[in-house]
Amino acid sequence: MTGSPWLRRLGRTEPDAQPGVVFFPPAGASASAGWALATGLAGTRAVLGVQYPGRGPRLREPHARSVRAMATATAAALAPDAHAVVLFGHSFGALLAYEVARTLEGMALPVAGLVVCGGSAPGRGDLPTHPEDLSDTALLAFLGSRGGTRPDLLADDDLMRLTLPALRADLAAGGTYVDTHAERTRTPVVAIGGAADPVVPAARLASWEAVTDTWWGTEVVDGDHFSFLTDAAALAAVLDRHWPTREGGEHEPRGPSATTPEARRPVQTTRFPRGE
Amino acid sequence: MVRSVWRDCLDTDVTDGDDFFDLGGDSATALAICARIEAELGVRPELRALFDHPGFADFAHRVDLLAREATR
Numbered sequence: 440m441t442g443s444p445w446l447r448r449l450g451r452t453e454p455d456a457q458p459g460v461v462f463f464p465p466a467g468a469s470a471s472a473g474w475a476l477a478t479g480l481a482g483t484r485a486v487l488g489v490q491y492p493g494r495g496p497r498l499r500e501p502h503a504r505s506v507r508a509m510a511t512a513t514a515a516a517l518a519p520d521a522h523a524v525v526l527f528g529h530s531f532g533a534l535l536a537y538e539v540a541r542t543l544e545g546m547a548l549p550v551a552g553l554v555v556c557g558g559s560a561p562g563r564g565d566l567p568t569h570p571e572d573l574s575d576t577a578l579l580a581f582l583g584s585r586g587g588t589r590p591d592l593l594a595d596d597d598l599m600r601l602t603l604p605a606l607r608a609d610l611a612a613g614g615t616y617v618d619t620h621a622e623r624t625r626t627p628v629v630a631i632g633g634a635a636d637p638v639v640p641a642a643r644l645a646s647w648e649a650v651t652d653t654w655w656g657t658e659v660v661d662g663d664h665f666s667f668l669t670d671a672a673a674l675a676a677v678l679d680r681h682w683p684t685r686e687g688g689e690h691e692p693r694g695p696s697a698t699t700p701e702a703r704r705p706v707q708t709t710r711f712p713r714g715e
Numbered sequence: 716m717v718r719s720v721w722r723d724c725l726d727t728d729v730t731d732g733d734d735f736f737d738l739g740g741d742s743a744t745a746l747a748i749c750a751r752i753e754a755e756l757g758v759r760p761e762l763r764a765l766f767d768h769p770g771f772a773d774f775a776h777r778v779d780l781l782a783r784e785a786t787r
Contacts, residue, residue, distance in 0.1 A: 447736065471741035496736045498766045589743065597762045598742055
């Protein structure tokens with residue numbers, strides 16, 4: 440599954456418990472943004488990171504032009520093991536993970552589930568799209584205001600020269616993405632985020648309910664936009680509750696009703712009422 | 716010397732066949748590696764060199780060339 444440039448194994452262990460996790464990084468980021476998560480989940484789940492072109496190990500490649508083009512390539516790479524993975528996308532990555540789930544479903548190879556984090560459902564305008572929002576100055580301000588990027592990295596001209604074009608390409612792709620699927624997906628969806636996320640207020644996470652027939656609710660932890668990228672235990676709790684692991688075998692999702700109290704980790708679990 | 720810089724910055728043992736990204740390297744690690752090499756050898760590899768040549772042996776060779784050019 441890692442023969443494709445789109446997928447990189449994250450972490451130094453290779454657990455074979457299923458389902459594994461496929462991490463979709465936020466705008467401008469590389470697969471390596473999921474390394475801390477993979478380390479935190481070590482020994483429990485295999486974690487693959489989606490490596491977008493035009494950065495990191497794919498720095499020499501041109502940027503992708505659209506979410507759909509990225510989804511087609513990622514879905515092809517994931518197809519052999521789609522049933523055995525849960526997609527986890529953060530912000531821009533949530534949009535892409537959603538489109539990958541839809542693409543695989545269209546190939547009759549549905550994934551085990553979709554966890555969308557720190558972003559609203561397609562069409563809610565989370566991402567800046569106006570050309571003047573995409574100048575170097577605006578992008579630096581964008582990174583600075585979201586937190587999650589260390590100030591010394593933001594201040595490094597060489598690094599920003601490599602990073603900003605990738606960020607610009609992702610924002611352009613995400614901002615022009617249109618969800619064209621008429622039917623709801625059958626893939627189970629959980630939306631998670633930080634209670635104090637200044638970028639995407641937690642209440643907006645419920646917008647994802649409209650995209651799926653199998654809505655498993657919203658889960659919120661104390662924290663900001665990037666909490667779930669730094670707190671592997673919180674993510675592990677969400678995954679264990681909805682997609683408990685089985686050693687190399689088939690797995691049956693339990694859904695939100697059968698929960699294991701010992702797996703509960705998020706400080707605060709909120710479920711928004713249906714039909715809101 | 717380059718090996719010990721990688722080992723410290725990536726917090727793991729490093730062999731010639733290792734790849735920067737497979738060892739968990741990211742932007743912050745790359746900057747730290749370039750800064751440490753500059754501090755110890757007086758030459759600073761470009762960040763891009765590490766991204767373009769993520770294999771340890773290849774990168775170490777390039778740093779070696781850079782250091783020799785600087786002393787000529």
